[in-house]
Amino acid sequence: MGISRLLVRLGISASFRIVDNKMNRLEILDELEKCAEDPIHFIRNYVYISHPIKGIIPFDLYRFQERIVTDVNDNRFAIVKKFRQAGVTTIMAAYALWTIIFEEHKNIIVVSIGDREAKAFLARVTEMYDSLPKWLRPNEMERNKSTLMLSTKSRIKSQPAGAGRGESASMLIVDEAAFIDNMREFWMAVYPTISTGGSAFLISTVNGTANLYYEIYRDAALKKNNFHVCDIHWKEHPEYTEEWSKVIRPNIGERAWLQEYECEFLGTGDTFIDRDTLSKLHTFMAKDYRPQYTNMMRVWKEPDPYHTYLMSVDVSFGRDKDKSAFHIVDVYNGEQVAEFYSNKVSVRDFAKIISDEGLKYNMAHIIVERNGLGLTLIEQLFEVLEYENLWTDEKGEFGVLLTRNNRDIILNKMEDAVRNFRIKINSERTVEELTSFIITEGGKIQAERGYNDDLVMSLALAAFALDDIVDKSPIQLQKGQRGLEKGEIPAFLSSKYSEKDAETMAEYYKWIMK
Numbered sequence: 001m002g003i004s005r006l007l008v009r010l011g012i013s014a015s016f017r018i019v020d021n022k023m024n025r026l027e028i029l030d031e032l033e034k035c036a037e038d039p040i041h042f043i044r045n046y047v048y049i050s051h052p053i054k055g056i057i058p059f060d061l062y063r064f065q066e067r068i069v070t071d072v073n074d075n076r077f078a079i080v081k082k083f084r085q086a087g088v089t090t091i092m093a094a095y096a097l098w099t100i101i102f103e104e105h106k107n108i109i110v111v112s113i114g115d116r117e118a119k120a121f122l123a124r125v126t127e128m129y130d131s132l133p134k135w136l137r138p139n140e141m142e143r144n145k146s147t148l149m150l151s152t153k154s155r156i157k158s159q160p161a162g163a164g165r166g167e168s169a170s171m172l173i174v175d176e177a178a179f180i181d182n183m184r185e186f187w188m189a190v191y192p193t194i195s196t197g198g199s200a201f202l203i204s205t206v207n208g209t210a211n212l213y214y215e216i217y218r219d220a221a222l223k224k225n226n227f228h229v230c231d232i233h234w235k236e237h238p239e240y241t242e243e244w245s246k247v248i249r250p251n252i253g254e255r256a257w258l259q260e261y262e263c264e265f266l267g268t269g270d271t272f273i274d275r276d277t278l279s280k281l282h283t284f285m286a287k288d289y290r291p292q293y294t295n296m297m298r299v300w301k302e303p304d305p306y307h308t309y310l311m312s313v314d315v316s317f318g319r320d321k322d323k324s325a326f327h328i329v330d331v332y333n334g335e336q337v338a339e340f341y342s343n344k345v346s347v348r349d350f351a352k353i354i355s356d357e358g359l360k361y362n363m364a365h366i367i368v369e370r371n372g373l374g375l376t377l378i379e380q381l382f383e384v385l386e387y388e389n390l391w392t393d394e395k396g397e398f399g400v401l402l403t404r405n406n407r408d409i410i411l412n413k414m415e416d417a418v419r420n421f422r423i424k425i426n427s428e429r430t431v432e433e434l435t436s437f438i439i440t441e442g443g444k445i446q447a448e449r450g451y452n453d454d455l456v457m458s459l460a461l462a463a464f465a466l467d468d469i470v471d472k473s474p475i476q477l478q479k480g481q482r483g484l485e486k487g488e489i490p491a492f493l494s495s496k497y498s499e500k501d502a503e504t505m506a507e508y509y510k511w512i513m514k
Contacts, residue, residue, distance in 0.1 A: 028135050035136065039098045040069050047094045048131035049124075056131070064236035065091055072201055075228035079217050080203040083234040084260040088203050092173050093124040099171065100154035101138055109169040110158040111186070113176050119145050121175065122158040161186045168193045172200040178207035178214065184450060187212055202227070209265050210436040210448030217265075234261045265435075272411070272437045272445055277419045281434065286426035293353065296342035300335075300426045307332050309364035310469060311357065312462035314454045315350060315377045316343060324350050325454040327430070328361055329462050331469055334417070335424040337361075341455060347373065351380035355387045367391035367465040369457065370399030391465055400461060411445050413467070414460040423463060430455045 023031070035042040040061065047059040061069070068091055072078050082088045096108050112118040125148055129137060142149035149155035157167075161180045172194050177183060194200055204213050220227035234240045249257045258264045258275070271278060289298040303309065308331040316322035324345055328338035338361075340353065354377075358364040366381065366389060368374050378398045381387045390398045402410070417423045418434070425431060436451040447453035 032136070035098075036102045039073055039095055040066050042098050042101075043069065043091075043094045046132055046136055047097070047128050049090055049094075050127060059090070059094060059128075061091075062087075062236070062238060064232050068230055068232065069095060071228055071230040076199045077225075077227040078201050078230055079213075079220055079227045080201070080230045080232070081217060081263050082203060082205055082232050083237075083263055084205055086232055086234075086237065088232075089121065089175055090124060092175070092201065092203060093121060094128055096156050096171070096173065097125050097128050100148070100150050100152060100156055101136070102152075103154055104152045106152075106154035106170040107168065108154070108156045108171045108173065109167065109190075110156060110173045110175065111161050111180070111190075112158065113160070113179055115160045117175065118158040118160050122146055122148065122156065125156055125158075169198050170194075171198060174200070174202045174204075176204045177202040178204040178211050183212045206259055206263050206265050208271070208435075208448075209432070210438065210451055214265055231263070233263070270438050270440070271435060272439055273415060273418060273434050278431070278435055280421075281418070281425055281431045284424065284426075285428050285431055287428070289426070293340070293342075296345065297338060297340040297353070297357070298427065298429075299338045301330070301337040303337075303361045304330075305362065307362065308469075309337070309361040310462060310465055311354065311361070311364045311366045312458045312465060313354060313366060313368045313374075313377070314458040314461070315347060315368070315373050316454065317347070317373065323452055323454045325458045326354060327455070327458055327462050328357065328364060329423065329466065331365075331466065333424070334422045334466065336426050336430070339427045339430060339455070341429055347376055348380060351377055351385060355381060355385040358387060358389070363389045365389055365391050365465065365469055367461050368399040369461060370397075370401050374399055391468075400464065408445060410460045410464045414456075414463040417463040417466070418459075423459070423466070425459075427455070430459060 031045075035046065043059050044061055045058075048056050049059045051057050065087060068080060068088060071080075072092070072095055080088055092110075096110065099106055099108060110118065110121050112121055122145060126143065129148065139151040140149070141151055141153070142155065146159060147155060147157045161174075161183070169190070172190065174180070180186065191200075202213060202216065206214070208214070209218075216225065216227055217229065219225045220229045234245070245261075248261075252260065264275070273281075286300050289300050291298055310329045310331055311326050312329070313326040314324065316324045323341055323343040324347075325342075326340045327336050329335065330337050338357070340357075345353070354366060358366050366387065368378050368381070368390070370378055378390065382390055382398065391400075392398055393400060400410075414423075418425070425434075433447070433451070433453060433455045436448040437445070437453055437456050438448050439445055447456070
């Protein structure tokens with residue numbers, strides 16, 4: 001950047017007088033150019049911050065803080081997962097100030113949890129601005145509790161989420177994004193204002209998985225969106241040592257430690273499935289599957305002619321709200337071999353898919369929740385499609401009628417099966433629903449607001465029916481085979497399979513004979 005152009009941007013006359021007794025004119029010009037080219041140089045050498053113990057001190061960036069500045073400066077979209085008291089909000093205040101000093105006509109919108117936090121952010125910016133040497137401060141055009149605008153015609157506006165959502169932004173900074181109420185609605189409203197060239201930076205400590213911040217972070221980590229992931233860990237902070245953690249960790253409790261410092265998404269909300277189990281489920285997910293019906297169905301394993309299968313079904317109207325879902329589970333080992341999930345399919349078409357896949361999987365047992373629309377689905381399956389292996393309850397009626405009394409019992413049976421891995425879940429979609437399936441403060445078990453539980457409820461039906469089917473279904477012996485002693489393995493396991501497969505089948509047999 002040319003010196004003359006830079007001076008014009010800063011509103012400084014080319015013939016300005018020396019105003020710093022420690023620097024001559026050429027040194028100042030050199031520093032201006034260095035600051036304009038490098039935000040880290042600007043922050044480290046000229047920004048002062050208020051420390052709660054040390055008072056006003058230079059902002060001497062730690063190495064991980066420099067990495068944050070670099071990531072934000074080099075990427076149009078960035079999402080920062082931070083530990084508590086990492087100084088990231090202060091870093092973003094300094095970076096925003098650098099931007100409006102050295103760039104023209106930039107409109108920076110900063111969004112915070114509430115009005116108090118928004119004013120505190122702008123107060124940080126103005127304190128930094130006031131501490132700069134005069135030759136580094138463009139003239140003020142506007143200054144109040146929410147806005148700072150300079151003679152570069154660039155400004156920072158700090159506000160709570162929801163205020164002025166339609167305003168176009170050159171840069172959007174969302175502070176503690178995981179804790180902002182109605183973040184999804186806010187993001188849908190504000191994103192169009194930056195989509196034509198603006199940048200967006202989301203920063204937050206974690207707050208479970210039932211929020212948009214987690215979804216954007218997850219997709220960014222999987223390269224499914226354009227956000228750059230910037231992870232920082234408390235061990236990168238030179239003042240946070242192992243000895244320090246041994247004092248802090250027991251004082252704040254395990255859950256708070258995992259959320260505030262370890263930055264763990266899993267189990268930081270009141271999830272129905274415990275944190276350790278959710279973590280293991282993420283580890284065991286199988287990413288290789290064969291899509292069917294335009295990816296509404298995912299298949300991990302084709303039917304084995306010697307296995308029995310269970311299909312558990314939850315049906316919806318197929319009108320963009322709740323989703324129709326089913327799981328196909330191998331009765332011999334509890335493995336989820338296929339899954340269907342869609343809100344675009346009619347009940348009639350859904351019944352046809354269920355019937356076709358049930359027949360394919362050896363006339364699978366089909367269990368349907370018969371509340372409301374489930375009765376229509378059962379009628380389609382039994383009366384129209386003449387499917388013969390529908391599960392019946394103790395009264396001989398098709399399907400399961402979920403009531404206030406038995407719903408929690410069935411859900412707890414699922415929790416036990418998942419925790420003890422009697423059901424092996426391959427699907428990422430199912431695991432994601434489990435991570436947003438919570439226990440409310442009132443004790444109700446349900447999906448977090450804004451999330452679905454169709455896969456969870458159909459999985460609960462699978463866990464409920466699995467025990468029933470195993471209890472009622474003896475292993476068939478081949479003709480002429482003698483009776484078996486308890487714990488003895490049927491002879492056909494070694495005669496019909498290879499040695500390796502026979503060992504696997506023996507394990508399956510032990511499982512179903514528990």
